[in-house]
Amino acid sequence: MADDAYGVGIGWRPEISGFVAGLPGLRFAEVVAESVHAHGDLPEGLPQLLDRGVTVVPHGVRLSLGGAEPVEPERVTHLAAVAERLGAPLVSEHIAFVRAAGVEAGHLLPIPRSREAIDAVVANVARTRRELSVPIALEPIAALFDWPDNELSEADFLTEILDRTDALLLLDVANVYANARNRGEDPLELLGKLPLDRVAYVHVAGGAEHQGLYHDTHTDAVPRAVLDLVAELCARHRPPALMLERDGDYPPAGELRAELDAIAAASGYPAIT
Amino acid sequence: MEDTWGIPGPTFLIGYVIALIAIAVIAAVNRKALFRGDRNARVDDLGPQQIAYLNGGDRLAVYSSIGGLRAAGVLGTGAGKTLVQTGPVPSGVTPLDSAIHHAAGNQARTRYLLEDQWVRAALDDLRAGLERRGLAVSRDTVKQARMWAWATGALTLIGVLRLFAGIANDKPVEFLFILIGVAVLTTIVLARTKRVATTAAITGLRQLRVQHGYLAPQQSPAYATYGAAGAAMGVALFGAASLYAMDPAFAAEAEIQRIAAGGLAGGSSGTAGSCGSSSSCSGGSSCGGGGGCGGGGGCGG
Amino acid sequence: MTGDARGGDHPGQPGGAPESLATRQARLVDALTSGQPVPDGFDLRKVDAARVALLRKRAGEVARQWPMLAASFGERWKPSFAAWAAARPTQGSLRDGWDLARDLLSRDALPATAGEELAEREARWSYDGASAPRPRRGPAVRSAAGAVVLQIAGRVRVIRRAA
Numbered sequence: 001m002a003d004d005a006y007g008v009g010i011g012w013r014p015e016i017s018g019f020v021a022g023l024p025g026l027r028f029a030e031v032v033a034e035s036v037h038a039h040g041d042l043p044e045g046l047p048q049l050l051d052r053g054v055t056v057v058p059h060g061v062r063l064s065l066g067g068a069e070p071v072e073p074e075r076v077t078h079l080a081a082v083a084e085r086l087g088a089p090l091v092s093e094h095i096a097f098v099r100a101a102g103v104e105a106g107h108l109l110p111i112p113r114s115r116e117a118i119d120a121v122v123a124n125v126a127r128t129r130r131e132l133s134v135p136i137a138l139e140p141i142a143a144l145f146d147w148p149d150n151e152l153s154e155a156d157f158l159t160e161i162l163d164r165t166d167a168l169l170l171l172d173v174a175n176v177y178a179n180a181r182n183r184g185e186d187p188l189e190l191l192g193k194l195p196l197d198r199v200a201y202v203h204v205a206g207g208a209e210h211q212g213l214y215h216d217t218h219t220d221a222v223p224r225a226v227l228d229l230v231a232e233l234c235a236r237h238r239p240p241a242l243m244l245e246r247d248g249d250y251p252p253a254g255e256l257r258a259e260l261d262a263i264a265a266a267s268g269y270p271a272i273t
Numbered sequence: 274m275e276d277t278w279g280i281p282g283p284t285f286l287i288g289y290v291i292a293l294i295a296i297a298v299i300a301a302v303n304r305k306a307l308f309r310g311d312r313n314a315r316v317d318d319l320g321p322q323q324i325a326y327l328n329g330g331d332r333l334a335v336y337s338s339i340g341g342l343r344a345a346g347v348l349g350t351g352a353g354k355t356l357v358q359t360g361p362v363p364s365g366v367t368p369l370d371s372a373i374h375h376a377a378g379n380q381a382r383t384r385y386l387l388e389d390q391w392v393r394a395a396l397d398d399l400r401a402g403l404e405r406r407g408l409a410v411s412r413d414t415v416k417q418a419r420m421w422a423w424a425t426g427a428l429t430l431i432g433v434l435r436l437f438a439g440i441a442n443d444k445p446v447e448f449l450f451i452l453i454g455v456a457v458l459t460t461i462v463l464a465r466t467k468r469v470a471t472t473a474a475i476t477g478l479r480q481l482r483v484q485h486g487y488l489a490p491q492q493s494p495a496y497a498t499y500g501a502a503g504a505a506m507g508v509a510l511f512g513a514a515s516l517y518a519m520d521p522a523f524a525a526e527a528e529i530q531r532i533a534a535g536g537l538a539g540g541s542s543g544t545a546g547s548c549g550s551s552s553s554c555s556g557g558s559s560c561g562g563g564g565g566c567g568g569g570g571g572c573g574g
Numbered sequence: 575m576t577g578d579a580r581g582g583d584h585p586g587q588p589g590g591a592p593e594s595l596a597t598r599q600a601r602l603v604d605a606l607t608s609g610q611p612v613p614d615g616f617d618l619r620k621v622d623a624a625r626v627a628l629l630r631k632r633a634g635e636v637a638r639q640w641p642m643l644a645a646s647f648g649e650r651w652k653p654s655f656a657a658w659a660a661a662r663p664t665q666g667s668l669r670d671g672w673d674l675a676r677d678l679l680s681r682d683a684l685p686a687t688a689g690e691e692l693a694e695r696e697a698r699w700s701y702d703g704a705s706a707p708r709p710r711r712g713p714a715v716r717s718a719a720g721a722v723v724l725q726i727a728g729r730v731r732v733i734r735r736a737a
Contacts, residue, residue: 106663213620
């Protein structure tokens with residue numbers, strides 16, 4: 001297991017591609033699938049990363065796997081083509097929906113934890129997997145609100161989806177923390193019930209509190225509590241890769257490096273900086 | 274009817290064309306040699322302001338310094354579009370940085386920086402150093418290159434004299450007229466020769482631009498992450514558009530001119546271009562890019 | 575992706591029966607993007623927090639695509655954009671910014687610094703306001719808020735700057 005572990009990685013973004021290129025120990029990165037052309041030039045800086053042997057996983061954000069409507073075939077085709085271009089060992093997407101009846105929400109929205117919603121996700125993942133030649137990992141999102149008609153606990157809901165789709169789990173520790181905090185629950189409780197052996201890799205991100213709610217912003221520093229959760233997770237079952245996800249308000253390079261080092265320290269993987 | 278000046282029209286025209294071509298070819302060869310610079314000169318160890326000078330002359334060197342000072346948080350804008358200091362000058366800066374920071378202390382406007390005596394002195398030093406290294410073309414060399422305009426100018430004069438003589442002689446002058454036009458254009462081009470970087474430097478700059486492609490404004494570089502040196506280098510390699518990408522309000526207030534640099538299209542920051550043309554942006558919404566899954570929102574992935 | 579999934583009863587569902595997932599998802603999206611009421615049963619405060627967060631995220635994305643437009647608002651950018659966009663679902667950040675800039679221009683409220691940016695885009699792209707902008711083939715001259723811009727063969731020159 002330790003041999004094929006990637007260790008600490010980072011979400012590749014064009015804004016910080018120069019920083020990512022300068023990480024000597026990097027072996028794992030993730031790129032937003034929709035920002036990569038299926039056939040045209042790869043984004044500036046990404047080819048050099050691939051040449052170095054860094055594994056780059058496409059991360060879809062607009063497939064809308066949790067939508068009641070079937071996934072749009074051209075989006076699935078694009079995701080599959082990008083995975084092939086990057087030579088990625090897997091792809092990832094969210095358990096969420098981003099549009100309904102032709103209207104874009106502009107963001108990942110939660111779905112009800114109901115049988116009907118599970119059926120929708122399972123059908124959409126099946127449609128997606130038919131075109132993919134690599135496995136897919138599903139990421140539960142952070143939601144500021146819940147649906148009123150949740151039938152299942154989050155753990156049961158996720159486990160059933162994973163069982164029925166045979167997908168891997170992309171566990172976002174910051175999402176687990178955010179949801180637990182906003183619902184007044186204990187994040188460790190959810191960790192204890194999830195199939196940790198199916199975790200393909202882990203997201204770690206920062207957030208901030210506004211008016212009593214914790215927002216998973218990806219534009220703030222990673223809080224200590226999230227790093228503690230990383231340490232706890234790795235003590236129970238260390239996933240093969242953990243990556244920092246930052247989407248804006250990028251801090252000075254020193255701070256980004258410190259965050260990567262903190263994730264390395266919490267997980268026990270070597271520092272990549 | 275006698276030939277004008279005793280030379281038949283076709284013979285004169287052929288001779289005129291040959292002379293024009295000969296001068297153009299010799300001038301081109303000579304200019305190439307003049308502008309070649311030191312082939313072994315390196316650009317890797319140059320600072321951003323030196324690179325900026327090679328890429329866009331005095332003005333871009335000033336802009337690169339402004340970019341670095343702004344990223345370091347010590348430069349801002351005040352009333353009347355003047356520059357102001359917002360902090361003490363950082364340690365280890367270049368003489369040009371110090372001069373601009375000092376000028377900002379006197380509420381200088383960006384466009385008058387080139388007339389400031391300290392800024393001027395710093396730029397002259399910077400240029401002289403680059404000339405010694407065979408990277409910058411000296412003003413004398415440019416003057417030398419412009420000398421060829423005298424040759425084509427003389428040819429133009431001969432043509433004009435022949436034109437008048439020919440008209441007086443009632444000869445057809447249409448072809449001559451066209452050739453004179455060509456000679457005039459060539460003269461203008463030669464007389465207006467401008468050159469900052471040697472061929473050696475331009476080759477080096479091209480490599481630097483590839484190497485630092487992540488600083489191109491189309492990438493919306495995270496200047497905070499790359500620091501003051503990265504900001505200055507971005508401006509140096511990719512022009513004033515980098516200043517607008519970094520801090521649009523400041524750049525507009527400081528009256529930064531969107532001059533072209535390094536063959537970039539004049540002025541456009543091209544941010545729209547990175548999106549609209551892409552076929553992979555299925556659905557047309559948001560087109561990948563900055564999206565990500567968190568971003569200010571409460572429902573991150 | 576059918577339009578009828580949005581309003582009222584879903585076809586095939588007898589009146590009074592629970593609404594389909596598609597209908598309920600569409601109602602939620604409408605509440606978050608189009609100023610429609612929040613469906614029954616949701617925590618109003620939390621859904622509203624998500625709605626506001628979403629608008630702020632959109633404002634950031636549009637600012638990335640339209641830096642001068644956003645900069646011309648200064649500190650007021652996020653609230654101003656949020657107010658404008660509250661009942662307008664996103665068409666992508668390029669078009670959102672474009673629509674806002676045109677809207678401001680039509681009300682003579684487009685700041686001069688943003689005029690050049692708009693004129694540049696208008697000269698470079700042809701945008702019908704309803705579908706993705708396309709690059710212009712021919713040359714074009716466009717003006718906005720005092721700025722005049724010329725585009726030939728994809729190269730853009732500012733002919734006149736806004737005062």
